Amino acid sequence: MEIQGTSLRVCVDDLDAAIGAYERLTGAQALRFEHAGVSVAAVGCFLLMSGPEAQMSLLRKITATLAVTDVDEAVADLKAVGAQIIAGPLPTPLGRNVIARHPDGSVFEYVDRRSAGG
Numbered sequence: 001m002e003i004q005g006t007s008l009r010v011c012v013d014d015l016d017a018a019i020g021a022y023e024r025l026t027g028a029q030a031l032r033f034e035h036a037g038v039s040v041a042a043v044g045c046f047l048l049m050s051g052p053e054a055q056m057s058l059l060r061k062i063t064a065t066l067a068v069t070d071v072d073e074a075v076a077d078l079k080a081v082g083a084q085i086i087a088g089p090l091p092t093p094l095g096r097n098v099i100a101r102h103p104d105g106s107v108f109e110y111v112d113r114r115s116a117g118g
Contacts, residue, residue: 001078003068006065007067028044038056071089
């Protein structure tokens with residue numbers, strides 16, 4: 001599995017206010033989308049998220065989002081090291097994702113830019 005980058009996950013109460021600050025800090029423009037009832041903005045290396053507490057309490061447990069070439073390859077490698085697949089692979093607005101708990105208990109999201117069909 002090739003890890004291409006990492007996004008730092010930031011849960012915020014006011015997404016609009018947070019976007020302005022992170023755009024200024026990074027010099028990047030926000031890419032906004034909705035996923036599973038959560039409003040998301042990708043700004044540089046930050047993934048800002050805001051939504052209902054039920055979803056946010058789950059999202060806070062994920063340490064980071066890792067961009068990979070292929071989620072299926074990531075799943076195979078994760079299983080080989082004893083990780084538990086918690087959710088996915090599933091299609092998202094930007095590609096496919098899988099959420100896994102590493103043997104040490106850390107939880108990460110792995111995403112690729114491939115369509116659900118391959």
